[in-house]
Amino acid sequence: MxxxxxxxxxxxxxxxxxxxxxxxxxxxxxxxxxxxxxxxxxxxxxxxxxxxxxxxxxxxxxxxxxxxSASGIAYLPQAAEIDRSFPLSVYDLVAMGLWTQSGLFGGIARRDRTRIEEALAAVGLIGFERRPISTLSGGQMQRALFARLLLQDAxxxxxxxxxxxxxxxxxxxxxxxxxxxxxxxxxxxxxxxxxxxxxxxxxxxxxxxxxxxxxxxxxxxxxxxxxxxxxxxxxxxxxxxxxxxxxxx
Amino acid sequence: MLDLFYTPFAEFEFMQRALVGVIAIALGGGPVGVFLMLRRMSLTGDAMAHAILPGAAVGYLLAGLSLPAMTIGGLFAGVIVAVAAGLVSRFTALKEDASLAAFYLLSLALGVTIVSLRGSNVDLLHVLFGTVLALDDSTLLLLASISTMTVLALAVLYRPLVLECVDPIFLRSVSRAGTPTHLIFLGLVVMNLVGGFHALGTLLAVGMMMLPAAASRFWSSDITMMMIVSIAVGIVSGFSGLLLSFHAELPAGPAIILSAGAIYVMSLLLGREGGLLWLAWPGRHLEA
Structure with missing residues (x-):
């Protein structure tokens, strides 16, 4: 660039x-x-x-x-727009950042797992992987969303x-x-x-x-x-x- | 003692067929119910079950108690009401719940009227509450096909379905799958309701979807686990409902739904994820 x-x-x-x-x-x-x-x-x-x-x-x-293309954009909307009561783990929420790469059904390879862990480490959420998103504080949720942005690699x-x-x-x-x-x-x-x-x-x-x-x-x-x-x-x-x-x- | 559980199914073919039928319904309806619940569409499911009635009734009017006619009629009516309610809520000031309520009341009244035009009260009862003890080969095949297609379709749509519930804006920013996913999902709902309709009738079909799903929420906060629990609850209530109806000479459809209801109430009280007993006696708070 x-x-x-x-x-x-x-x-x-x-x-x-x-x-x-x-x-x-x-x-x-x-x-x-x-x-x-x-x-x-x-x-x-x-x-x-x-x-x-x-x-x-x-x-x-x-x-x-x-x-x-528009898929080269990573977008973080205002916080209020996510359903926090949905039973989803922090790990799965963050892993969705790989969507543009894995799409509808693509698997998550070992290399991707490393990337997910790195992203979680970068935002300081190691140890939160299995926590449901409903248990996160506002700040922790924002950290998780930033980890997802990291993975989108846009x-x-x-x-x-x-x-x-x-x-x-x-x-x-x-x-x-x-x-x-x-x-x-x-x-x-x-x-x-x-x-x-x-x-x-x-x-x-x-x-x-x-x-x-x-x-x-x-x-x-x-x-x-x-x-x-x-x-x-x-x-x-x-x-x-x-x-x-x-x-x- | 074991005979009580075993003999009815060993000796009577209609009981075997009924059991196969409810297992098929549980396999498809369980997971669909979980997603309906997570998408806050539980009442939508109920409304759409009623919406199927006039279509099935028109099929009945034209061809009598014919499986293909009533199935096709039901599918048509279900899809039309789903789309109409969606359009009304999108383009007018009415919210979706209100427009669905309006449509399903209309459908129910229309359906009952159409059936009475030709049939007896027996036929009306058949349409409203189903005939789980009289499932023939083609109906069983239909139920099995519906649950197979449902499980396959949910496997394919799993990611966008989940993502559309949690974070629809994110899904829209990375993919165009959102709208087609929603439409296919509504299609699955209608299909499963039409299948359930043949066994349990238009009023109870949704019971095999929502009661197991609602019960499963009290046992897990993991979606996969919830779907498994939901299927299991469906199968167990089918089994025990049929036995109950056999031994106590109760109508089979309501007995099945009552069994599911009993499991739901039990889960509501005892469930590990927010059951009432755990809320009332949570134990002393933890260190961290």
Missing amino acids: SSTSTAIRFDEVTLGYGRRPAVHHLDGDIPAGSLMAVVGPNGAGKSTLLKGIVGTLKPLDGQIRLKG PVILLDEPFTAIDAKTTADLLDLVRRWHDEARTVVAVLHDLDMVRRIFPQTLLIAREPVAWGETGEVLSPENLLKARRMVEAYDPHADVCHRSAA
């Missing part, structure tokens, strides 16, 4: 629900290998943007182009609020993995709320409030003026909104 190639390209993308845009006219590139934060108030379209990239939500307008990794309601120790451990992915030249896009963390660790930032507010070097994007602008933009919901006539690409 050369650092100049593009991992994800947005051509005047509008994403939304019904006909109402949640992400409005986003245009630009995410270079391969970048470590990018997506920041903005609640309802700004951050999660919607990730759904658009994964392909579970089709753009209302414009186009999202991926280098490689060139593009999307994280939706991965550290919300997670304690400092776990956050630090998981951030190490994020750095490791960055060092391995993977593209990482994370939706985050902790601006200090973004400034410390993420070189690139997209500030969004339905419309993109600013996109580029984190230091410049997170200026007080931009943040204020973002806060003002998002609340408007107009029940009589007109049809948008801005041209798509």
Whole structure:
């Protein structure tokens, strides 16, 4: 992967629900290998943007182009969306990360078992293999999901609020993995709320409030003026909104 | 003493056939029931069992108590109601449980009306509660084929079925198997209900699915183990239900379901995974 190639390209993308845009006219590139934060108030379209990239939500307008296929994306949605009461062991949950490789019926070879153990070790869950996922704490569950991401071995990794309601120790451990992915030249896009963390660790930032507010070097994007602008933009919901006539690409 | 358990099956062919029939039903229905329960679709199973009735009734109207006519009719009606309920819940404000309730009430009323158009009350009882003691060769073959197909299909679909329950978003992000898996699974449910319908009737067929499955949840938190327990519970209740009906001269179908119900209540009380007795007297808390 050369650092100049593009991992994800947005051509005047509008994403939304019904006909109402949640992400409005986003245009630009995410270079391969970048470590990018997506920041903005609640309802700004951050999660919607990730759904658009994964392909579970089709753009209302414009186009999202991926280098490689959608199966090259590993996606961690917000924590609440998993049925934790389901009788499944930590090991089996993590092993699902091998799906793209083993598919519907492929077996799990000895080499894969080693990889699963390595992934569990990397997130500090050795000894948890046989535990049902219903017994995990929020932080342990997030560690297990990161282990699954490790196994997916994808060139593009999307994280939706991965550290919300997670304690400092776990956050630090998981951030190490994020750095490791960055060092391995993977593209990482994370939706985050902790601006200090973004400034410390993420070189690139997209500030969004339905419309993109600013996109580029984190230091410049997170200026007080931009943040204020973002806060003002998002609340408007107009029940009589007109049809948008801005041209798509 | 052993004679009580053995003789009825050794001496009477209809008892042998009934036993083979319920074993076949348990083999297919047990695992399907476990997945229905894990997918929180237990009531969906119940509703679909009722939904089969008008289809089977139309078959009956056209061809009398004919196996192929009632089977095909039942399959059609089951699939139509499953799809219709899915569409209504997806495109209107009504949730799936409400739309299923509406459809199954309609189906039950329609089915009973259609059967009464032509038949006697005996036929109506036959359709509602089945004839497990009068299974002929072709019906047994049908039951055996259904359970074989079910077990094979579940083996193939196991991963996406599990994943679609736990983490549907992840499944969607790695594979397109989710929707076809769900549809095939609904097909399996309908098939097993139609099979169970011939032996136990439209009202009790779902009992051989849900009672063993619900009982199995109290013995294991491992899906494979739950399916095995569920099958075993089905077979044991079939066996003991038939004996009960033979010795006490009870109707066979209800006796089988009552046996399954007894095992369920026992599991509810004693089951190692969250049974009531263990909840009431858990013992003193542990070190860690």
